Structures are given as structure tokens and as C-alpha cells.
Amino acid sequence: MSETGGGPRPGLRLRDLRERPEAAATARTGPAGRAEALRRAARAVWAAVRPTRNRTTGYVAVGAVGALVGTSVAVGVGAAGALPRLADVGAWLGSSHKGEAAHANGLTGQVDGKVTLPGMAGDPVQISQDGKTVLVLDTRTGKVVRLDPAQLTAEQSTEYGAAGLQLVSGGAVSYLVDPAHGTVQRIDPVLTTPLGPKLDLGAPLGTAEVDPRGTLWIPVPSRGQVVPVTGDTRSPAVTVGKPGDNLVLTLAGGQPVVTDTTAGVLKTLSATGTQESFNLPGIAASGTSGVLVPDQTDDAVVPVLNTDDSTMALVRTDTGGQTDVKVPTGGDRLGAPQALGSKVYIPDDSTGRLVVYDTATAAFDPTYTVTGTPGTLNVFVRDGLLWANDENNATAAVINADGQAHRIGKYADDVPTHRQPREHDPVVDTVPTAPVHTSVPAGPTRHRAPSGPPPGPVHTVPSTPTPTTKPKPSPSRNCGTDWQAGCPEPMAPGTPQVQPGAGTITVTFAAASGTTPKDYTLGGAPAGATVTPDTVGPGGPFTFEVRGGKCGSQYTFTVVAHYAGGAPDKASQPSAPAQPCVVPTPPTVSVSVPQGGHGADLSWTSSGSGMTYTVSGAGATATTSGRSHSVRGLTNGRTYTVTVNARNAAGSAAGSTTINLTPPARTFHVTDNSNNGDPLYVHTSPYATTANRTTTHINPGDNTTQLTVYCQTTGSHVSNDNGNYSGSVWDRIQWDGSSNSYVSDLWVSTSNHRSGQFSPQDVWQCT
Numbered sequence: 001m002s003e004t005g006g007g008p009r010p011g012l013r014l015r016d017l018r019e020r021p022e023a024a025a026t027a028r029t030g031p032a033g034r035a036e037a038l039r040r041a042a043r044a045v046w047a048a049v050r051p052t053r054n055r056t057t058g059y060v061a062v063g064a065v066g067a068l069v070g071t072s073v074a075v076g077v078g079a080a081g082a083l084p085r086l087a088d089v090g091a092w093l094g095s096s097h098k099g100e101a102a103h104a105n106g107l108t109g110q111v112d113g114k115v116t117l118p119g120m121a122g123d124p125v126q127i128s129q130d131g132k133t134v135l136v137l138d139t140r141t142g143k144v145v146r147l148d149p150a151q152l153t154a155e156q157s158t159e160y161g162a163a164g165l166q167l168v169s170g171g172a173v174s175y176l177v178d179p180a181h182g183t184v185q186r187i188d189p190v191l192t193t194p195l196g197p198k199l200d201l202g203a204p205l206g207t208a209e210v211d212p213r214g215t216l217w218i219p220v221p222s223r224g225q226v227v228p229v230t231g232d233t234r235s236p237a238v239t240v241g242k243p244g245d246n247l248v249l250t251l252a253g254g255q256p257v258v259t260d261t262t263a264g265v266l267k268t269l270s271a272t273g274t275q276e277s278f279n280l281p282g283i284a285a286s287g288t289s290g291v292l293v294p295d296q297t298d299d300a301v302v303p304v305l306n307t308d309d310s311t312m313a314l315v316r317t318d319t320g321g322q323t324d325v326k327v328p329t330g331g332d333r334l335g336a337p338q339a340l341g342s343k344v345y346i347p348d349d350s351t352g353r354l355v356v357y358d359t360a361t362a363a364f365d366p367t368y369t370v371t372g373t374p375g376t377l378n379v380f381v382r383d384g385l386l387w388a389n390d391e392n393n394a395t396a397a398v399i400n401a402d403g404q405a406h407r408i409g410k411y412a413d414d415v416p417t418h419r420q421p422r423e424h425d426p427v428v429d430t431v432p433t434a435p436v437h438t439s440v441p442a443g444p445t446r447h448r449a450p451s452g453p454p455p456g457p458v459h460t461v462p463s464t465p466t467p468t469t470k471p472k473p474s475p476s477r478n479c480g481t482d483w484q485a486g487c488p489e490p491m492a493p494g495t496p497q498v499q500p501g502a503g504t505i506t507v508t509f510a511a512a513s514g515t516t517p518k519d520y521t522l523g524g525a526p527a528g529a530t531v532t533p534d535t536v537g538p539g540g541p542f543t544f545e546v547r548g549g550k551c552g553s554q555y556t557f558t559v560v561a562h563y564a565g566g567a568p569d570k571a572s573q574p575s576a577p578a579q580p581c582v583v584p585t586p587p588t589v590s591v592s593v594p595q596g597g598h599g600a601d602l603s604w605t606s607s608g609s610g611m612t613y614t615v616s617g618a619g620a621t622a623t624t625s626g627r628s629h630s631v632r633g634l635t636n637g638r639t640y641t642v643t644v645n646a647r648n649a650a651g652s653a654a655g656s657t658t659i660n661l662t663p664p665a666r667t668f669h670v671t672d673n674s675n676n677g678d679p680l681y682v683h684t685s686p687y688a689t690t691a692n693r694t695t696t697h698i699n700p701g702d703n704t705t706q707l708t709v710y711c712q713t714t715g716s717h718v719s720n721d722n723g724n725y726s727g728s729v730w731d732r733i734q735w736d737g738s739s740n741s742y743v744s745d746l747w748v749s750t751s752n753h754r755s756g757q758f759s760p761q762d763v764w765q766c767t
Contacts, residue, residue: 091382091398092134092147094125095410096391101127101136101147101154102410106385106398109406111415115147115154124391128169129382130210133189135174137167144176144192152418158192160185166207170251171214173231179205184218184229196232207295209251217256217269219247226258228271238273241265248293252317253300261291265651266302268317277652278322278583280304280313281554292336298381303337303344311576312337314344314359320583320653323499324576325357328364338379340386341401347377347388354379354388356403362497362542363510368405370397484565490515492570493542493559498578500650503609505578507544509559512570517561522546523571524557551581551610552649584608584646587655591642596760599632600659602642610648617642618659636661636711636764663711663764665734671749674721675701686715686730686742696736698747707748708734711766712758718744727756732766 089106099121103113117125123140134147142160144167147153166177174189182203186195206219216229224245225237241247245262256269259280266278283291283306290308297303300318305311307329314323327346334355335347343365346355352371357364370377375390389396389410396408494510507522519535522544529548536542549555554577561570587604594601602615604627615622615629618640622629634640640659645652673680680698683689698705709731719726731748735741745752750759758765 089383089385091385091387092127092129093387093389093396093408093410094127094136094391095394096120096122096124098411099123100410101125101134102408102412102415103149104387104396104398104408104410106383106387106400109398109408111408111410111412113149113152113416115152115418117145117154118157119143120145126167128167128174130169130171132172133169133174135167135169135189135192137165137176139164144187146190146192152416156190156192158187158194168208168210168216170210171212173210173214173216175208175210175216175229177205177208177218179203179207182220184208184216186232199229199232199234201227201234206247207249209249209256209295211251211256212254215256215271217249217251219249219258221245221247226256226269235271238269238271240267240269240274246291248291249295250293250302251296252302253297255300255317257302257317259291259293259302259304261293266304266315266317275654276317276320276583276586277647278315278317278320279649279651280315281577281579281649283311283313292334294336294338294380296380297339298384299339301339303339305334305337305346307334312344312346312357313576314339320585320651321499322582322650323359323497324578325359325362325497326495326573326576327355327357335377335379338381338386340381340384340399341403343403345379345386345388345399347379349376350374352377352390352393354397359497361510362508363494365403368397368399370407371395487565487567488514490517490561490563490567490570493520493561493572495573496557496559496575498557498575500578500580500582502582502607503547503580505546505549505555505557505580507546507557507559507575509542509572511538511540511542512561515563515567517570518564519562521560521562522557523560524555524574526550526553526555546580549580551579554579579649581609581648581650583651584611584648584653586653587613587644587646589642589644589655589657591657591659593659593661595764597634597636597661597663597764599630599634600640600642600661601628601630602644602657603628604644604655606646606653606655608646608648608650612647614645614647615642616645631659634659634661635767636663637767663766666709666763668707668709668749668762670698670703670705670707670747671753672720673698673701673703673747676721678721680743680747682733682735683742684738684740686713686732688716688718688744694736694738694741698743707731707743709748709750709763710734710739712745712750712763713742713766715742715744718746720746725754725756729756729758731763 090103092101092103094101099117101115101117102111104111117136120138123138126137126139128135134149136145136147140163142162142165144158144160145154146156160176162178164180166179168175168177169189174187176185176187180203182201182205184199184201187193188195201218202220206221208216208218210216218227220227222243224241224243225239227237228235240258241260241263245260248259248261250257257266258269259266264280264283266280268275283304290306292305292307300316302315302317304313310327310329312325312327333349335349337344337346342358342360344357348355352373352375354368354370356368370388371390371393375393377388377390379388384401386399394409394411396410397405398408399405491512491514493512496507496509499506516538519537521535522531525531525546526549529546532545556577557575559572585607587606589602589604592601613624618631618634638661641656642659643654643656645654677700679700682694682697684692684694711732712729713732714728715730717726717728727746729745730742731745733741733743750762752759
């Protein structure tokens with residue numbers, strides 16, 4: 001059972017409680033006093049949750065107004081008014097054992113509605129909630145059900161009769177993907193029935209996602225491609241890797257991103273192809289099982305975790321930044337990491353907890369207990385909240401961007417359902433906002449919680465007294481600042497995180513706990529590199545900058561804590577590997593077309609080190625380390641698209657431009673038009689035939705008429721009256737409203753008109 005956030009929708013808007021009548025008072029109770037009381041309560045909630053230090057007060061106030069809303073609508077008019085309309089700030093969570101879907105309020109963790117899923121008890125389900133519709137897929141039977149949040153029912157359904165389907169929604173569209181058979185079927189998100197034809201993309205298919213514009217992106221690993229589908233139309237495939245590579249798609253803040261775990265590369269996508277490419281040097285080629293990537297993220301940060309070597313890369317796809325972290329994975333069963341605020345949450349299915357990494361402190365926080373028992377945790381971020389749910393457990397959790405958490409009791413009975421709306425019970429948040437703390441072990445092995453149900457009440461058992469031992473002599477000095485014999489063993493600093501820069505690597509670490517070191521030094525800097533500062537004092541800031549090294553070479557760092565009083569130095573665990581360069585910025589390409597056309601001179605700007613540039617398009621491909629390139633042999637009258645791809649060891653980024661070879665118009669006057677009684681004829685083609693003459697002509701002796709000349713081409717060979725010069729060059733001109741009229745260049749004042757040759761310094765050739 002999984003819950004996915006779907007496409008973006010309006011975010012955490014507490015003002016909805018006062019501005020939207022359907023969210024705060026869907027029923028009219030009759031007495032004006034009740035409606036006014038509800039409005040006053042909503043205004044009070046808004047005032048209570050304004051940004052202040054007393055955040056808890058705001059949450060309690062939201063719960064209070066939720067109870068008032070529930071009471072108000074329970075005595076409304078008609079069936080629709082008899083049930084509460086659920087708050088926008090929430091998510092639907094599945095309970096396989098119960099065969100239910102529970103809606104939880106994201107601000108309080110309170111379950112405010114439940115729906116029975118017909119015929120799905122005991123089956124794994126997938127819930128798709130995109131802010132417009134809520135659909136549930138039974139992945140065992142292929143049955144799709146639409147939930148009605150207003151009625152708390154699940155009556156609209158369609159049987160698709162296949163196991164292992166994927167349900168994806170976003171941008172007001174929904175699709176069913178059959179990975180085993182390689183097909184995609186658009187469905188009606190309201191009626192749940194099929195829409196349009198079934199598209200065959202070729203099996204097997206990877207996990208698909210729908211972006212906010214309604215485009216479905218589907219990996220086809222056998223071809224190394226991702227196929228975009230809009231409506232019932234398949235767009236050209238985007239090649240992202242080699243055939244057979246394992247491809248994982250992520251919707252990062254609405255932007256499709258694909259991670260090729262075989263090649264260790266992450267790429268951003270558009271309808272026209274790949275945009276930026278990020279090399280992941282710390283992510284080994286682990287295939288399908290070893291590398292974990294989320295299906296969706298709320299912003300542009302994509303966490304990529306390699307459980308084989310305990311390396312996690314945090315890639316910021318909008319700026320190209322990347323941070324690499326070592327994660328103490330041990331032998332635990334981990335799920336795909338999720339980023340929210342400054343923290344990354346990694347589900348640990350072997351313990352029912354979340355491993356929490358704080359990027360701001362470069363340290364692991366205490367783990368957060370969701371269920372405390374083994375089981376698959378489905379973790380996703382939606383509208384600025386992180387949700388964790390085990391479909392086979394009664395407990396779930398929601399965490400906000402500040403790290404404040406609420407436990408969710410999915411099996412609570414006293415909540416509104418289709419049969420039993422809650423009336424007068426107040427909403428009370430009985431779950432502590434502080435997470436349950438369990439320290440992350442320093443070693444590679446983490447204790448696993450025993451399987452079975454959550455622990456029951458704690459019973460006190462009398463303990464047997466232990467023999468009293470003599471305390472060790474206390475040291476005469478302060479162990480916290482001046483270690484000596486008898487003091488506790490000094491501790492090592494935290495495992496450093498590394499962030500590559502242009503020619504630099506920033507190393508951040510957590511201070512050693514316990515005894516305070518004299519200072520810290522950095523180990524692992526390459527020969528000739530500059531480390532700033534030389535040492536970090538006991539009070540920080542706990543950051544080193546390494547300037548130097550080579551782009552393409554990987555460097556691993558340790559931080560060493562030095563203690564007074566003869567205490568041994570303590571070195572941290574090695575960092576993840578990093579290199580002193582970042583993904584180049586997309587090149588900005590300029591075009592200069594020479595006189596006469598038939599080519600272009602390209603130049604570009606881009607930032608980065610160790611760069612090479614690949615120029616492609618206009619019928620050729622070239623690679624250079626410089627920032628300019630000339631293209632020749634092109635056909636005039638056409639427009640070419642050229643791409644410059646900047647690449648270094650960190651990744652690549654592309655910039656595009658167009659070469660427009662439309663000949664520019666020039667103005668010339670008629671010349672050598674003798675007054676011999678014969679007019680100068682204008683033709684509809686570059687051939688001197690009577691049949692293609694225009695209806696008008698240039699009078700004999702007229703050498704003042706101005707002609708707009710577009711280009712020159714080859715036509716009939718003609719001579720002047722005296723026969724002393726001739727040629728087959730014709731000029732395409734503007735005449736009588738037509739831009740496709742022709743006159744021999746012998747009578748146009750271009751520089752070569754008497755030679756009968758082309759005049760590229762004056763007029764381009766037409767092709």
C-alpha cells in the first residue's frame with residue numbers, strides 16, 4: 001500500500017478556514033448565532049496561527065475550530081450537509097488490515113474522516129491524491145475506486161482485472177500503467193472508467209509520474225528512454241541512457257528527473273530532451289536494489305541513497321549544487337529518502353523508524369519512531385508535510401518542515417464515517433509534539449525492534465540489588481576542557497559532509513561530544529591544496545574549505561579532534577568522495593552569420609573547470625575545449641538549431657540557439673537599361689520566357705527605379721543589347737506585391753552585374 005502526493009496543489013493555507021465557506025461552514029444551521037460563532041472561531045484560529053513563538057497554541061486552536069466545524073455541519077440540511085468536509089491540510093492513509101482509508105489533519109495528526117474500501121480488506125492498495133480527486137487502486141485485483149471526501153464514501157469504481165498496475169494522477173488527469181505488458185491507459189478521474197485508446201510503449205515499464213501540466217513521464221529501461229504522454233498522444237521518446245540501464249523517475253518540484261542508477265547519472269528532462277546532467281561519483285552502479293530515489297519531492301532537492309556503500313547524494317537540480325553524506329545504514333532495510341526543510345528522512349523498515357539527517361548541522365538527529373515494529377514504511381512529502389505510513393500498522397506519523405511531529409492513530413473509532421458522523425466530541429491532540437528519541441548508533445549495526453504488535457503498558461519489576469563498587473578517583477582537572485587519566489575516553493567528530501564547488505570542496509562536520517577538543521584539523525586534502533582555516537577552534541564554525549585538486553579526481557576527508565593533557569587524537573569516519581568542481585552552467589550561445597550566409601560563427605559563455613564543449617546540429621558534431629566554433633556549408637533560406645553541451649567530470653548542461661540563414665533584403669536601382677524602345681521585363685521565375693512575364697515591366701531608359709532584392713539564383717543565360725556582357729544570375733525581387741518575382745542581374749546595380757557572376761558581398765544566394 002502506498003500513498004503518493006500527485007501533482008502540486010495549493011499549499012498549507014490556514015486562511016482557508018475563514019475564507020472558504022465550504023471548508024469552514026458547509027451547512028447552514030438555521031440560527032444566525034451558530035454561523036456567526038463559526039466565523040468568530042475561524043478568525044480566532046487565523047490570529048492564533050500567525051507566526052509566533054507559541055506554535056502549539058495555533059495547532060490546538062485549529063483542532064478546536066475543527067470540532068466546531070464538525071458540530072455545525074452535523075445538523076445541516078440534506079445528505080451533503082450532514083457530513084464534514086475535510087480540511088485541505090491533510091492526506092489519506094491506507095489501512096490494509098482494516099480495508100479502510102483514513103484522512104488525517106496535517107497540523108494535529110487527528111484523524112478527521114474514514115472511508116471503507118469495498119472488497120479491499122487485506123489487499124495492498126495505492127492511494128493517488130492530487131488535490132482534485134482521490135483514487136484508490138487495489139494492486140492485487142486492479143480495482144480502482146474514487147473516494148468522495150464530502151460524503152466519505154467509495155461507491156464509484158471500475159474493475160481492470162490485472163495485478164501490479166500503477167495509478168498516477170496530476171494536472172487533472174489520471175492514468176493506469178501496466179508495467180508488465182508495457183501499456184498506458186488514461187482513465188476518467190471521476191467515473192474511474194477508461195478514456196481514449198490504450199497505448200503500447202513496450203514492456204517492461206518503470207514507475208511513471210504525472211507533472212503539473214498533465215504530462216505522463218514513463219521510463220522504458222529496455223531502450224534507455226523516457227516517453228512523455230500527453231492525453232492520448234505519445235510524444236517522441238527522450239534518450240537518457242543505454243538500453244538496459246536501470247532508470248528511476250522523480251518529479252522534483254514538478255520537474256521530471258531521471259536517475260540512471262547503472263551509470264550513476266541524474267538528468268533533468270523536458271519535452272525536447274535532457275537539460276542538465278549530474279554525475280553521482282559517490283553512487284556506485286548498484287542496479288535496481290542498491291540505489292533508492294523518491295518518486296516525488298516537494299522542491300528541487302533530490303536525495304539519492306546507495307545502500308551498498310552508505311553514500312547519499314543530495315542534488316539540487318535548480319542550482320546544480322550537490323552535497324554528499326555517509327549514512328550509517330548497517331544491515332537495515334531502508335526505503336527511499338525524502339527531503340523536507342533542512343532534514344532528510346530515511347525510512348528504516350526493519351525497525352519502523354525514520355533515520356533523520358540534518359544538513360544544517362551535518363549530523364544525524366535521534367531517529368523518530370513511527371510504529372516501532374518491522375514493516376514497510378511508505379514515506380512521502382506533500383504540501384510541505386512529510387507523511388509516514390505502514391499499511392499493516394495502526395500508527396502513522398506526520399512531520400512539518402520544522403521537524404515537529406504528530407503520531408496518527410488510524411484505527412480510531414470516534415471519527416466521522418459515512419454511517420457515523422462525529423458530532424459533539426472535541427478534537428484533542430493527545431500525541432506529544434516531540435518525537436520519540438532513539439539515538440543513532442555510532443557503529444555500522446543498528447539494533448532492530450522485535451517484530452509483533454507495539455509494546456503494551458510498562459509494568460515495574462523489582463530489581464535485585466547489585467554489589468556496590470568503589471568509585472574511581474575523580475580527576476583533579478575539568479575533563480570537559482583538560483583531559484587527564486581517569487577522564488572519559490574522548491569522542492571523534494561527526495562524519496563530515498562534503499559539498500563540491502568551482503575549484504573548492506566545503507567540508508562541514510559536527511563537533512565531538514563529551515570532552516572539548518583543543519581544536520580540529522582536516523585530513524585527506526590533496527597535495528598542493530589550500531585548507532582554510534588551518535585549524536578550527538573548539539567553538540567552531542565547524543567548516544573547512546579545500547581549494548585545489550583536480551576535477552575528475554575523488555577526494556575523501558576526515559576531521560581529527562586534538563585533545564589536551566595527552567589524550568589521544570580522534571578522527572572521524574571518512575566522508576563520501578567529492579571532487580572540486582560542479583556541473584557547468586548552461587552555455588549562452590551567440591551567433592554571427594558571415595556575409596553571404598552558408599554558415600555561422602558560434603561563441604558561448606559558461607562557468608566551470610575542466611570543461612569540454614560538444615557542438616551538435618546543422619548536420620555535424622564537433623568537440624572543442626575552446627569557446628567558439630565555426631560552421632560552414634549550410635543552405636541559405638533555412639533555420640538550423642544548434643546545441644552546445646558543456647561537460648566536465650561533475651556533469652553537463654546544454655544551451656541552444658538557432659542559425660537563421662534567411663537572406664537579408666537589399667535595395668538596388670535599375671542600371672544599364674538603354675532607351676532602345678524595348679522594356680525590361682520582370683518574370684515569375686528565373687527564366688527568360690514570354691509565358692512567365694509579369695503583367696508590368698520597367699520602361700526603356702528607366703535607370704532610377706529602386707528594387708528590393710532578396711537573393712540571387714541561377715536561371716536562363718541572357719545577354720545585354722550590345723552582347724558585350726552576359727550571365728545566368730537572376731535576382732529575386734519584390735514586384736507588384738510579390739516577393740517571388742525575378743529579373744536578370746545584368747540590369748541591377750550589384751557589384752558583379754556586368755560579370756554575370758554572383759555578388760555574395762552584396763546579395764546572398766537563395767540556397
